Structure formats: structure tokens, C-alpha cells
Amino acid sequence: MKKLVVLSGAGISAESGIQTFRDSDGLWENYRVEDVCTPEALARNPELVIHFYNERLQQVLKAKPNPAHTALVELEKAYRVQIVTQNIDDLHERAGSSHVLHLHGEIRKKRSSVDENDIRDIVPIEKGIQMGDLDKYGKQYRPHIVFFGEAVPNIEPATRMVEEADILLVIGTSLNVYPAAGLLYYARPDAEVYYIDPKADSNGHLDKRIHCISEKAGAAVPELVKQLLEKA
Numbered sequence: 001m002k003k004l005v006v007l008s009g010a011g012i013s014a015e016s017g018i019q020t021f022r023d024s025d026g027l028w029e030n031y032r033v034e035d036v037c038t039p040e041a042l043a044r045n046p047e048l049v050i051h052f053y054n055e056r057l058q059q060v061l062k063a064k065p066n067p068a069h070t071a072l073v074e075l076e077k078a079y080r081v082q083i084v085t086q087n088i089d090d091l092h093e094r095a096g097s098s099h100v101l102h103l104h105g106e107i108r109k110k111r112s113s114v115d116e117n118d119i120r121d122i123v124p125i126e127k128g129i130q131m132g133d134l135d136k137y138g139k140q141y142r143p144h145i146v147f148f149g150e151a152v153p154n155i156e157p158a159t160r161m162v163e164e165a166d167i168l169l170v171i172g173t174s175l176n177v178y179p180a181a182g183l184l185y186y187a188r189p190d191a192e193v194y195y196i197d198p199k200a201d202s203n204g205h206l207d208k209r210i211h212c213i214s215e216k217a218g219a220a221v222p223e224l225v226k227q228l229l230e231k232a
């Protein structure tokens with residue numbers, strides 16, 4: 001079976017009702033990254049950062065996988081599929097994808113700020129992270145999110161996955177945030193690369209060999225999946 005890697009971003013979940021970051025109605029229009037998504041912000045105002053991510057969690061809990069997430073599961077019938085997502089939602093998992101690697105963390109989890117291996121599910125999930133929820137060092141649990149300025153621990157396995165891919169699908173990302181955006185350039189010269197995003201033609205400086213599909217994921221992903229299954 002051929003290896004197929006999906007690199008997904010906020011756009012794949014847009015039609016599920018989860019806001020993207022850099023579109024005109026995106027999150028970074030209403031919030032400043034430096035107020036809610038940096039280690040300094042967490043140290044300065046943990047209530048605000050935790051409140052911001054608890055709001056994101058509420059949005060995710062209300063959302064359901066859309067036809068793009070669901071179609072990617074079908075690919076597993078004919079390909080070895082690995083999803084590498086920048087998203088912190090769990091819609092790929094809820095759709096049924098078997099192998100999902102999160103680059104920027106997971107909204108349903110909390111993490112110790114002292115021991116980065118102390119990662120736990122938020123319980124009860126509906127309440128989000130509570131102020132006063134302390135780790136064994138007596139420190140407030142933080143969202144399990146990779147903030148700007150922090151290392152991306154999963155970038156190394158993700159790079160290896162992309163290097164081994166026969167087919168790479170890049171879906172719903174502005175390709176603005178590194179190192180995730182740079183993963184594309186690890187694709188083998190003979191790999192087939194597709195980029196589905198309404199702004200595919202204008203985002204970034206893309207290689208000519210990339211097949212750009214400038215459409216929404218909800219319609220374009222099921223169509224591409226159908227074609228890939230036919231030729232597998």
C-alpha cells in the first residue's frame with residue numbers, strides 16, 4: 001500500500017463551525033497572539049489564557065466532523081494514511097481516522113508547566129481547565145497547546161512521515177506558521193502533492209508541481225478522495 005500523509009490546518013474544520021485564525025472572521029482578528037498564545041501571556045495572566053482556551057474547547061465540543069474529515073477515513077481502505085494536523089480539535093479522531101499526530105497540542109488535554117510529560121484529559125470536559133487545578137508541584141495546569149515561541153516536539157516524527165509519503169494532501173492551512181508550513185518542502189521530488197484551500201493559489205510560494213485545488217474542503221476533499229481510491 002502506498003503511504004499517504006495529510007497535513008491539515010484550521011480550514012478543514014471551518015465548515016464544522018470552528019473559527020480559523022487568519023481569515024477575515026478569524027480568531028486573530030479579535031485577539032492578540034501575544035495576549036493569549038505565548039508563554040509570557042500565560043505567566044502574566046493565566047486566567048485570560050485559560051479562559052481563551054476554554055472558549056475554544058466549547059466551540060470544539062459543539063462541532064461535528066464534516067465530509068472532509070469523514071472522506072479521509074475512507075482512504076484507509078487503499079492507503080496507509082497518516083494525518084498530521086495543526087489543529088487542536090479532535091474532529092479527525094471523531095470521524096474515525098486511525099493515525100493522527102497533533103503538532104500544536106490538543107484542546108481536550110491539560111499539561112503540567114513543570115513536567116511536560118504530565119499530560120491529562122480535562123475532567124469533566126464540559127468545564128474546561130479550572131483555576132486552582134494544580135499539578136503535583138503545586139502549579140496551575142495549563143492548556144496542552146504549543147504556544148508561539150515554544151518548541152514543537154512532534155515536528156521530527158512529522159518530518160519523517162512527510163519524507164516517506166508517496167502522496168501528500170495539504171488541506172485548509174494558510175502555510176504561515178513554521179515549522180509546520182515547512183513540512184511541505186520535505187516531500188520527495190516524486191511525491192504527488194495536492195493543496196486544497198479556497199486561497200490555494202494565493203497562499204505562499206508554491207512549487208509548480210503542487211496541484212492546487214482552490215475550493216472548500218467539504219466539497220473538494222470527498223471528490224479528491226474518490227479519485228485517489230479509483231486509481232489506488
Ligand code: OAD
Pocket residue numbers: 008009010011012014015020021022023026037086087104146147148171172173174175176177196197198199203215216217218
Ligand atoms: P489559518 O487561519 O492561518 O488558515 C486557515 C486556512 O483555511 C486559510 O488558508 C483559508 O483560506 C482556509 N480555509 C477557510 N475556510 C476553508 C474551507 N472551508 N475549506 C478549506 N480551507 C479553508 O490556519 P492554520 O494555517 O491552520 O497555531 O494556522 C496555523 C496555526 O496558526 C494554527 O495551528 C494556530 C495558529 O496560530 C497555534 O495556535 C499554535
